[in-house]
Amino acid sequence: MGKNLAIKTIVAIGIGAAVFVILGRFASIPTVVVPNTNFNTNYAFLALMAVVFGPIAGGLIGLIGHALLDSIMWGSIWWSWVVVSALVGFFIGFAAKRINIESGEFGKKQIISFNITQAIVQIIGWGLIAPTLDILIYAEPANKVWTQGIVAGLLNIVTVAILGTILLAAYAKTRVKSGSLKAE
Amino acid sequence: MDITLQDVEYKYQINTPFEHLAIHDINISIPEGTFMALIGHTGSGKSTVLQHLNALLKPTKGKVHIGDRVIDAGKKEKNLRPIRQKVGIVFQFPEHQLFDETVEKDICFGPMNFGVSEEEAKRRARELIVEVGLPEEVLQKSPFDLSGGQMRRVAIAGVLAMEPEVLVLDEPTAGLDPRGRTEIMDMFYRLHKQKGLSTILVTHSMEDAAKYADEIVIMHRGQVKKTADPRTIFSNPEELLELGLDVPEVVKFQYSLERKMNRKIGKTCLTIDELSMALREMQVRGESL
Amino acid sequence: MSSSVISINNVSFKYEGQESFALSDVSITVKEGEWLAIVGHNGSGKSTLAKILNGLQFPQNGSVLVGDIPLSSDSVWDIRKLVGMVFQNPDNQFVGATVQDDVAFGLENNGVPHEEMLPRVKQALQHVKMIDFLDQEPHHLSGGQKQRVAIAGVIALQPKVIILDEATSMLDPLGREEVIKTVRGLKDEQGLTVISITHDLEEAAQADRIVVMNRGTVYKEGTPDEIFLLEEELIKLGLDIPFPIKMAKALREKGFEVPRNYLTDAELVNELWTLHFKM
C-alpha cells in the first residue's frame, strides 16, 4: 500500500484529521439528558470522509484525528477508543464502496445502506470492542465500561444518522453537475 | 439607526495567559445614513471594532449603543437577534459562508432565521440577485457551481436579504479583478444612496475610502488615531505615510507635483477630474508662465 | 537578456470533462533574466499556463521547452527544480511545521544531503529577510511573511525561473510591497527570471514585458508602454489602466499638451513641470 497513497489522499487525511480535532473540540452538542455525554459531530464528518476517500483514509483520519484530539485535550491518549475510531472510519469506508458517492446518486437505497452499515459498525465498535479493550488495557471495571460504550455508541449512531446523511446528500449533489467542488 | 461606541475596550481571551488587548478607548459615532470608512494597517483592530457593531463581540470595557439597545461591558445580554437583523455584516471572503443546496435557499437563509416568511424571502432573493448583477437563472444553481466572483455576489445578496438598516463591510472586494471591484463598490454606494443605509467600510484601498466615504476613521495600534472627512484626512499625506498607510494615487500625484513646483495647488483634490481642473485653472490664471 | 529560458510553442490545453479549451494555441517566449507580467480577466487561463510551465498539467497539443529540456513526464522533476512557483493563498502552500522546516521541504524532496541543507535553508531565509523567524509556526506569521517563506522555499532549490501566481492578491498593501521588493532584489542579485501573474496594474507596469491573456489565447504581448497604449481596449477586457496614463488622458481633455504616455508618476510630473509650469 505504501507507494499507492496519492499525494491528494495523504493531504486529505492530514487536513481531515485536523477538522476531526476541531469539530471534536468545538462542535460537540451536549445531550441534556445524560450529563457529560455529547453528540459528537466529528463522527458525521469522519463518515463523510470515509465514504468519499475510502477505508484507508477513513481509518487513518479516525486514528490520527482521535489521537491528536485526546493528546490536545487531555495530554494523554485513550488508546482503546482511538482504535475504535480508526475501525469505525475504516469499516464505514469499506462498506461504502457500494454507495459510489462520486456518481452523484444518493437516494433512499443508498441512505438506508449507509445507515445500516454505520449503525452496525458503530455498535460493534463502541459497544463491544472499546469496552473489551478498556478492560484489557486499563483494567477498568466491566459494568462501567459497558454502559459507557453503549451510551456513546448510540449517541454516535444518531449523530451520524442525522448529520452524516445530510452531509453526504449535500456532497452527492455537488457531484452531479460539475466535476469538482472547486469553483474558480 | 445610530450606533455609538463609547470608551470601548476589547481583550481577546480575557483572563487567560493568552490575554490580548486588541482595541481600547474607542469612541466612534455613526449617525444614521453615514458612509464611514475605517482604515489602518494589518492588526490595527478594524475587524475587532466591526464585530462590536452587531454584538458578535461584547466590549470588555465601555458601552456600545446600537439604536435603542445598549451593550454594556460585563452585563449579560439576551436576545441579540433583533440587533443582528438590523446590522448586517459582509465579512472578508463572504463566499466562505455559503452552504445551502441552491443559491435561492442560501439567500433566504438569513431572513428566514429572523422570522420572515418563505414567500417573502424568495421575493427578496429574486429582487436582490439582479441587484448584485447576476441573472435570475442562477437562483436554482448550487452556489458551489459558480465562479469565485459570482459566489461573492450571492453571499452579499444573502446579507442584503435580511434588509438591514446598517451595512458593515469588511474588505468586500479583496481578491477580485479590477472590473469586479468597481462593480461591487458601486453597488454598495447605490444602495447607500437609495435606501439610506448607513454603511461602514473597512478597506485597504485609499481610492475607495476617498471616493465613497463621508467620514474616515484611522485606526492605529488598537486606537482611533483620527476622525475626519476624506479631504481633511488626505490633505496631510505625511501623517498617513508615517502610519504605514497610503494615500490615493491622485493625492500622491498632486503632492509630488506640488513639491516639484514648490508651491501649493490649493485644496487637496480627490479625483483625477478635480485635479486636472485645478491645474487648468492655475494655467489660465497664468501662474505657469 | 537575449537567450530564452522558456519557450511555449502552440500549446493547447483542455481540462478533463470541460467543453472549451482553457488554453488554445498559445506561444510565448520568456527571456533569461526578464520580468514578465501576465495579465488577464478571471478565467482567462493564466493559472493553467503557469501549471503547464511547472509540469503540473501536460498540454494536449504543442510543446514546452525549459532551458534546453523539453517537458515530458520523465523530465518533469528536473523542470520543477528549474521553475519554482508561489501560489495565491499563503496558508495553503505552507507544508512544514515551522519556517525552517518549510524551506527545507523542497530540498528534502530532491534528496539534498543533510549537511548541504543547513546552509541553503539559512541563506534562502536571509535573502527574504526571514532569518529571525527560523522556528516560528505559520499561524504566527502575517500573510506577507508567509509568502516570503514560500519564496525562500523556492529559491533554496536554486531555480532559474520563479512564477508568482497572484502571490500578492490576498495581502494588504504593505505585505504586497514587501513581497514584490523581495522578488525584485532576488532578480537583480541572482539573475532570476520572474513570471508574475497579477491583477495589479501598477505592478505590471514595472515589468519588462507584459502578456495580455484573453479567453485562453494571447491577446497581445509587448512592453508596458506598448500595452497601455491600448487604453479602452484593456478596460473592455476587464482590466484597468495605470494611474499616470489616466491622469495624462484627463489632462489632455482639459487642453494640456501631453505628448506621450508615462508609466510612473515621476515621469509625468516632470513632463508637466517642464512643459507647463516651469517658471
Place this chain on the structure above:
Amino acid sequence: MEKMILGRYIPGNSILHRLDPRSKLLFVFGFICIIFLANNVYTYSLLVLFVGLIILLSNINLRFLINGLKPVLILVIFTFFLQIFFNKEGSVIFSLGFVNIYEEGLKLGIFISLRFTLLVFITSLLTLTTTPITLTDGIESLLNPLKKVRFPVHELALMMSISLRFIPTLMDETDKIMKAQMARGVDFTGGPFKERIKSVIPLLIPLFVSAFKRAEELATAMEARGYRGGEGRTKYRLLTWGFPDTAVATALILLAVLLIFLRS
C-alpha cells in the same frame, strides 16, 4: 473561541526536554507495560519514587501536571469507590452502617487509582516536554523498520505533521464561519436539540468545502515543490541518540528488574 495550546508543550531546557524523542517514546511505552508488574506496597512505592524523580528532572510546575489530571479525576475517584464497594476479600476494616469496607478492597482501590495517576503523569510529561513535531519525527523513526513490510511510515508522519500544521488555521476558519452565520441569525449556543442539530449544518458544510479546497491546493503546492513520496527523500531534522538516552533506557530496564524482584 479560545486559542488552544497545541500539544500543551511547555518550552524549557531541562534534561527531559533535551532527550531524544525516541528514548522518551520508548520509555513511556515501556513504563506502561511494566507498571502492571506492581502489585504490593513496595513496588508501588518504588514507582511513585521513580515518577517523582522524573517530575523533578523535568522542571515542570506540578500545577500543570495536576491540571492534566483534572479531566480524568472523576474516573479515578469512580474507580476507587467501585473497588472499595465491590471487593469483598480480606477482613473488614471499616463499617459504615450496612456498608462494609474490606482490606483488600481498600488496597486495590488505592493501587488502581495510583496506577492511573502515574500513567497520566508519565504521558503528560511526554507531551509537556516534547514539541508535537519532534514527537512526530520520533514516531517516524521508531516505526522505520516497518517500511520493510511496506507500511507507509513516512506518509503517516507527513499526515500527522500536516494535521498539526492545519489545526490552528482551521480553527480560525471555524471561528470566522461561526461568526458569519451568527450574523445571519444562527444561534450556536442555545435552543432545543433539533435547532442545534440544524445549526451545525451551516458550519459543517462550509468547513468541509474549505478543507477540501485547502487539500487540493496544498497537494498542488507540494507537487510543485518536487514531492514524490518518501523514496529518495533526505531529512532536514536529524535525531541524535546520546548518552542520556542510553541512561534512560537502562533505568527503565533496571526498574523492570527491581519490580519483578519486589513483587509478590
